[in-house]
Amino acid sequence: QKEVEQNSGPLSVPEGAIASLNCTYSDRVSQSFFWYRQYSGKSPELIMSIYSNGDKEDGRFTAQLNKASQYVSLLIRDSQPSDSATYLCAVRVMDSNYQLIWGAGTKLIIKP
């Protein structure tokens, strides 16, 4: 069974520090990876997508992908209290109707 694993947390990070969120996946042929942020009581919103090995940066966010290790991470620099949310990792299921397999999410708390 294809799985996406995340540490449920909560992960507590001081304001201004770097938050590091990790995700592992079981399907070796996966090619597309996504990070979503979900505030309590709200729906998920896309943070970043990544398709190639290496780093992808967008503002304070950096996604890192290592397909050999089946590992994808999200770094948040200069963490702000508004970054406090649950971060969901999602992996595209190959040969499916664009379905995503979702991790359970990591709850991030940024302490002022």
Added chain:
Amino acid sequence: GAVVSQHPSRVICKSGTSVKIECRSLDFQATTMFWYRQFPKKSLMLMATSNEGSKATYEQGVEKDKFLINHASLTLSTLTVTSAHPEDSSFYICSARGLGQGETQYFGPGTRLLVL
């Protein structure tokens, strides 16, 4: 771009009634729409996937006669919860992907259903 709306945002209904939730892609054509439900403090659970003009594909354990999905146009999908019961109370969220959007799913704001 890539805005998805849902209506209603919140609904309270009596047990045994049916509730329809609409999901619209506002600025792109949604070739594929997804319906999820989420219980408090739990992860997303995919209920079904629908392509425009085709029957929805339901995930294992999801009753297709209870959760009716229609995706009749490239901008609108509906989920009807028939004969709702209290255990159907949940947060229902749609997402859409489509032409020019690659593989990314964009989510609607969700509908909170409470069945009394």
